[in-house]
Amino acid sequence: MTLRISSLEVGYGKRQVVKGASLKVEKGELVGLLGSNGSGKSTLIKTIAGINSQTSGSITWNDGTDLTKLSRRDLAKIVAYVPQSIGLSFGLDIREAVLLGRTPYFGTKPRDEDWAHVEAAMQRMGLDELGDRSVTELSGGQGQRVLIARALAQDPEILLLDEPTSALDIRYQWQTLEVARDVTRKNNVAAIIAIHDLNQAARFTDRVIFLQDGVVIANGRPADVYSPDLIKRVYGVDVELSVHKGFVQVHPLSERDHSRLGLNATTPDIGHLRRPAEQRDRVTA
Numbered sequence: 001m002t003l004r005i006s007s008l009e010v011g012y013g014k015r016q017v018v019k020g021a022s023l024k025v026e027k028g029e030l031v032g033l034l035g036s037n038g039s040g041k042s043t044l045i046k047t048i049a050g051i052n053s054q055t056s057g058s059i060t061w062n063d064g065t066d067l068t069k070l071s072r073r074d075l076a077k078i079v080a081y082v083p084q085s086i087g088l089s090f091g092l093d094i095r096e097a098v099l100l101g102r103t104p105y106f107g108t109k110p111r112d113e114d115w116a117h118v119e120a121a122m123q124r125m126g127l128d129e130l131g132d133r134s135v136t137e138l139s140g141g142q143g144q145r146v147l148i149a150r151a152l153a154q155d156p157e158i159l160l161l162d163e164p165t166s167a168l169d170i171r172y173q174w175q176t177l178e179v180a181r182d183v184t185r186k187n188n189v190a191a192i193i194a195i196h197d198l199n200q201a202a203r204f205t206d207r208v209i210f211l212q213d214g215v216v217i218a219n220g221r222p223a224d225v226y227s228p229d230l231i232k233r234v235y236g237v238d239v240e241l242s243v244h245k246g247f248v249q250v251h252p253l254s255e256r257d258h259s260r261l262g263l264n265a266t267t268p269d270i271g272h273l274r275r276p277a278e279q280r281d282r283v284t285a
């Protein structure tokens with residue numbers, strides 16, 4: 001089963017922000033969406049989530065189901081979206097906020113099954129210890145964990161995470177990325193995560209897609225696509241690559257590093273991590 005995005009164009013008013021993006025995400029695959037600020041990551045994710053409308057192109061799931069044609073309720077049974085900013089509803093406690101993820105499944109009253117999903121999602125995100133506190137009393141990071149738990153309770157087939165770790169301390173960043181990867185694999189979910197940390201993306205995602213000015217410019221395993229040239233092109237910074245515990249890692253170099261250490265932005269040998277060119281994912285543009 002595949003989430004398939006073809007020639008997607010999305011804009012605000014007359015300004016195009018996503019420009020002819022095509023990509024695929026298979027079930028069981030966690031894909032990192034990378035790119036500089038303003039490159040169109042959130043816009044693309046929100047369009048898959050049905051919040052933005054495309055001007056052209058298609059978004060299909062599975063056997064060709066057109067996600068843009070589904071009702072809100074039917075879309076919410078397939079797609080869960082964790083927004084970048086918190087915006088939790090006033091007057092709810094944590095449990096009730098997580099229960100919102102179950103609303104596509106029940107009528108007027110939650111069933112035992114819905115509460116079971118809520119409890120499991122709360123436990124997974126370490127929220128059970130926060131008890132029945134009101135969502136308005138939570139810190140930014142705690143609120144972000146509630147949003148992720150709400151998405152997990154939704155039991156989606158497609159999970160969209162927009163910088164879900166931006167407000168989290170290192171323990172919960174790690175935990176959230178592990179949860180995202182585990183849910184993707186165990187529940188056979190197709191997942192996209194917009195993320196700025198290239199090293200975390202290399203550590204946790206199966207594949208990365210780089211957006212630049214709304215265009216997909218690279219698509220493949222981190223070890224296959226990360227290079228000083230690509231990172232310079234996307235972010236305008238010189239970097240060195242290394243390997244840590246089998247994962248490619250990125251280290252920005254400052255002007256001072258260049259002069260002090262006589263470094264230039266060359267790549268230490270990471271060739272053993274790379275797959276032969278013929279086995280790599282196709283670069284879309």
Ligand SMILES: Nc1ncnc2c1ncn2[C@@H]1O[C@H](COP(=O)(O)OP(=O)(O)OP(=O)(O)O)[C@@H](O)[C@H]1O
Pocket residue numbers: 012017035036037038039040041042043044
């Ligand atoms: N609601 C909106 N109305 C008009 N323009 C918008 C709106 N939302 C985003 N944009 C513009 O679209 C472009 C892409 O924004 P988007 O939020 O998709 O980028 P991003 O890659 O997610 O950025 P970041 O890494 O900073 O979160 C930016 O130039 C932004 O100013």
